[in-house]
Amino acid sequence: MPTQHTEPQVAQYNYNEEEEKKLILREYRALLRSLKESIKKGDKTLLRRAFEISVEAHRDMRRKSGEPYILHPLAVARIVVEEIGLGVTSAICALLHDTVEDTEITLEDIERDFNVQIAKIIDGLTKISNVVDIKADTTIQAENFRKILLTLADDPRVILIKMADRLHNMRTLDSMSREKQLKISSETTYIYSPLAHRLGLYEIKSELEDLAMKYTQPEMYAEIMQGLKETKRERTRYINEFIRPIKEELINNGFDFEIYGRPKAINSIWNKMRKKHVTFDEVYDLFAIRIILKSPPEREKEDCWKVYSIITNFYRPSPDRLRDWISVPKGNGYEALHTTVMGNAGRWVEVQIRTERMNEIAEKGLAAHWKYKDGAPAQESKLDSFLHHLRDMLNNPDTDTIDFIQDFKLDLFTEEIYIYTPKGDMRVLPKGATALDFAFDIHTQLGRRCIGAKVNYKLVPLSHPLNSGDQVEVITSSKQNPSEDWLGFLITAKAKSSVKTYLKEDKRKIAEDGKDALRRKLDHMKVPLSQHNVNELIHYFKKQSPLDLYYAIAVGALDLKELKNFVVHGDKLQHIAKEVKLDIKQSQEEDHGKQKPGKAAELIIFGERSDRVLYKLAQCCQPIPGDDVFGFVTSGEGLKVHRTDCPNAAQLLANYGHRIVKTKWAKNKEISFLAGVGITGHDDIGVIQKITNVISGELKLNMRSLSIESNDGIFEGKIMIYIHDREELNEFCNRLSQLDGITKVERLESSE
Ligand code: MN
Numbered sequence: 001m002p003t004q005h006t007e008p009q010v011a012q013y014n015y016n017e018e019e020e021k022k023l024i025l026r027e028y029r030a031l032l033r034s035l036k037e038s039i040k041k042g043d044k045t046l047l048r049r050a051f052e053i054s055v056e057a058h059r060d061m062r063r064k065s066g067e068p069y070i071l072h073p074l075a076v077a078r079i080v081v082e083e084i085g086l087g088v089t090s091a092i093c094a095l096l097h098d099t100v101e102d103t104e105i106t107l108e109d110i111e112r113d114f115n116v117q118i119a120k121i122i123d124g125l126t127k128i129s130n131v132v133d134i135k136a137d138t139t140i141q142a143e144n145f146r147k148i149l150l151t152l153a154d155d156p157r158v159i160l161i162k163m164a165d166r167l168h169n170m171r172t173l174d175s176m177s178r179e180k181q182l183k184i185s186s187e188t189t190y191i192y193s194p195l196a197h198r199l200g201l202y203e204i205k206s207e208l209e210d211l212a213m214k215y216t217q218p219e220m221y222a223e224i225m226q227g228l229k230e231t232k233r234e235r236t237r238y239i240n241e242f243i244r245p246i247k248e249e250l251i252n253n254g255f256d257f258e259i260y261g262r263p264k265a266i267n268s269i270w271n272k273m274r275k276k277h278v279t280f281d282e283v284y285d286l287f288a289i290r291i292i293l294k295s296p297p298e299r300e301k302e303d304c305w306k307v308y309s310i311i312t313n314f315y316r317p318s319p320d321r322l323r324d325w326i327s328v329p330k331g332n333g334y335e336a337l338h339t340t341v342m343g344n345a346g347r348w349v350e351v352q353i354r355t356e357r358m359n360e361i362a363e364k365g366l367a368a369h370w371k372y373k374d375g376a377p378a379q380e381s382k383l384d385s386f387l388h389h390l391r392d393m394l395n396n397p398d399t400d401t402i403d404f405i406q407d408f409k410l411d412l413f414t415e416e417i418y419i420y421t422p423k424g425d426m427r428v429l430p431k432g433a434t435a436l437d438f439a440f441d442i443h444t445q446l447g448r449r450c451i452g453a454k455v456n457y458k459l460v461p462l463s464h465p466l467n468s469g470d471q472v473e474v475i476t477s478s479k480q481n482p483s484e485d486w487l488g489f490l491i492t493a494k495a496k497s498s499v500k501t502y503l504k505e506d507k508r509k510i511a512e513d514g515k516d517a518l519r520r521k522l523d524h525m526k527v528p529l530s531q532h533n534v535n536e537l538i539h540y541f542k543k544q545s546p547l548d549l550y551y552a553i554a555v556g557a558l559d560l561k562e563l564k565n566f567v568v569h570g571d572k573l574q575h576i577a578k579e580v581k582l583d584i585k586q587s588q589e590e591d592h593g594k595q596k597p598g599k600a601a602e603l604i605i606f607g608e609r610s611d612r613v614l615y616k617l618a619q620c621c622q623p624i625p626g627d628d629v630f631g632f633v634t635s636g637e638g639l640k641v642h643r644t645d646c647p648n649a650a651q652l653l654a655n656y657g658h659r660i661v662k663t664k665w666a667k668n669k670e671i672s673f674l675a676g677v678g679i680t681g682h683d684d685i686g687v688i689q690k691i692t693n694v695i696s697g698e699l700k701l702n703m704r705s706l707s708i709e710s711n712d713g714i715f716e717g718k719i720m721i722y723i724h725d726r727e728e729l730n731e732f733c734n735r736l737s738q739l740d741g742i743t744k745v746e747r748l749e750s751s752e
Helices: 017-038 041-057 071-083 088-096 107-113 116-127 138-154 156-171 178-198 202-216 218-230 232-252 266-276 297-314 356-369 382-395 401-413 435-442 444-448 484-488 493-525 531-540 546-554 560-565 584-591 649-655 687-698 726-737
Strands: 257-263 287-293 337-342 348-355 416-420 426-430 450-455 458-460 472-476 566-569 572-575 603-605 615-617 629-633 639-643 660-665 673-682 702-711 714-723 742-747
Touching (some): 017 041, 017 088, 071 156, 088 116, 156 202, 178 202, 202 218, 202 356, 218 266, 232 257, 297 337, 297 356, 348 356, 435 450, 435 493, 444 450, 493 560, 560 566, 629 649
Antiparallel strands (some): 629 660, 673 714, 702 714
């Protein structure tokens, strides 16, 4: 089993030179051992050379923890070989991965000392190495993600080595500053773990997610860890009891197998708690049972189903939770049979059945059977067609990068459905895909001209969501053109980006008229349509780009009469009111209009200026003092404060690192903040009375609203309350949960 959730290995580093040398050599030998089977003599020489060059190049560098830097490339190389299953070429590249970026060594050196292929991979790694650049602006970061994806399409080894690099950095994140920890963790959840998922690297994906959670939500992480620890005994007993009869029967049937129960990843337990609004104790599937068979290729399928049949002789299966990824593997190559059965004491238990070969794919992803696994024969896989599709999208110059990344990410995680063409060919689409998505999936032109479809011979509209097994015939018309509202129901990145491209072209044509109108107006004012003047106007009218500005003018959404608010200096436009400073006091009241008026010192903001800054609390997570928070500089509304566990945090931190401001709460008990608390219970007689007693009688809090809906003796309520800090909120929740009739109390993420 993988070593998840281990403590950092190097807490304090103090070795002398001799010990250090030994340590480095030991790591290198371990790498050699893990390569043993596949390594040829010539390769060994190359590997040794890579090791020596890397040691020499990084000689004077140390990691934040104090260790010699070379231990990092060595660790990355071991992950590449041991956990991803790549061969010696990849190990060599891993050893050299930081040399061109951080040392004197050039790509030409690498090409001369090794070969073109290795130099190309190092080049790819160097190009994407500066993604973690906090100062970079949005477009640069999005461009970097695009680069990651491009290199993925180019030579998948680049991204696999990068994945190992990221994994090792996450495993050793403890020695970094808090700010870096947050930034790197968010980027990990934002792009690396979805990619790991798409590539079928399940083990790495869940470790990355757990590690990221450890830094972004340390309290919840610790709580779940603790919960798992406390329930371990009971769980082990249950698992053993569950397994016993199956094990016997499998042996009787002559199977060679391994069977065990393993706890689910911390992050996936947390997702369950969050999605289903349950506490740790209420998550019933904290573990899954796994059976791994030794079975020859020709008998795999039959054997897995035989095992299924044996299990269901003992335990009753839930019919709607059978997943057969053996007959039709997932798009990322995953193969297995999953079933959920009713175990002892009325508990549902998930059982996963796979063979050793399938298990290797599940752990190492398709990389395990990669055509680049040195020496293995070339093989066209599902991953290849995914990469092919990716390449198509990325090579389209009209694709808007930030948009694309967003849509692409959505594609990465969703479940898949299988749709058939009229001729019986199968296409794999994400769950929720519509008839129109299907049309675009077949061909862009088919999508753009689509007016409807026949699903299983029945006529349906474009927006019709498809189900697995549907047979779909697309109906087109040469008069049809894509429209804005299509974006409302399309779900695949390919279709969306094609529609957006079309709309943009269309918008560009219309915007030309607006540009002409503006030019005439400026001529009249005797100023040119220069970049400076256009920027002034974009800023004033709060538009995103010149295109938006021209378009708004063309469609009359923006009145050119407002240009009277500008004065002309030479050939430059200047806004009259530009020098007026914001009245801090006034805006403060606006910002906290619904809250008690108070001083502006609840929050200290560190940055270039240490004076008090205007800020707003984000609606999406409603932070209160005591929460772990960060500030985000918005374009129109000043600074917004979010919780680090806000559902939007990962996206903001990963994409807009340069706009993040470190923030911390000051001690101030005078100001209160709005927080929402949800309650559930039964028997609501007098419950409102009891709640208001706690609020105004015992704790002397201020309530904004209380709503209760009751249905057949069960009630659900929402309380919006002014609170000073997290401690007070916890106290409040505790008091509520002690009331008779109330079964659950939880903090709400937002007021909606
Ligand atoms: Mn590195």
